[in-house]
Amino acid sequence: AAGVIQSPRHLIKEKRETATLKCYPIPRHDTVYWYQQGPGQDPQFLISFYEKMQSDKGSIPDRFSAQQFSDYHSELNMSSLELGDSALYFCASSRITSAQNIQYFGAGTRLSVL
């Protein structure tokens, strides 16, 4: 079965640079979520999209933005990177309209800011 695809898997950036993370949800899933997991921490919700519209916002810094495109893939754009942005970034997708409504996660993008 198809899973959530995230790219790249690893990314190394310098301070003040920008980064773009991509997410391809499971086919027919209508909702995409982004989470940030710092070292030794639990995943923290950043933002979500339902049918290409932003549906919820968590602790996402103003330096970050995200969108979902017509093909349902999503991108997380991160600017003016700081050392503290180094983390594992997960994308998850779900089908809100299904009784299951389970969030399936991608393998994550590990971002290192030097």
Added chain:
Amino acid sequence: AQKVTQAQTEISVVEKEDVTLDCVYETRDTTYYLFWYKQPPSGELVFLIRRNSFDEQNEISGRYSWNFQKSTSSFNFTITASQVVDSAVYFCALFFPDTGRRALTFGSGTRLQVQP
């Protein structure tokens, strides 16, 4: 406030031992879902189980079993006859389908080390 507590930070067992991971949650909502996810050393988050608040039936899947008790707001996870491949961080999470909030609220995780 909604909160998930996993009091056990780290557990170490020897292969073939049984181990129970605790999860206690707080919520005033009557409709909610509880989840367990596994995060192996490779880093991905793997869905294990979902339970809704109206279904207190316990569940068994192979060596895994889950005990949901609304009276104590707990959703504990037991691995029977643990194996080295069970070594991972396990997260319990909470979700509210009737609110605008679509995000999972995670506990802090329990790191399980299974020694050969």
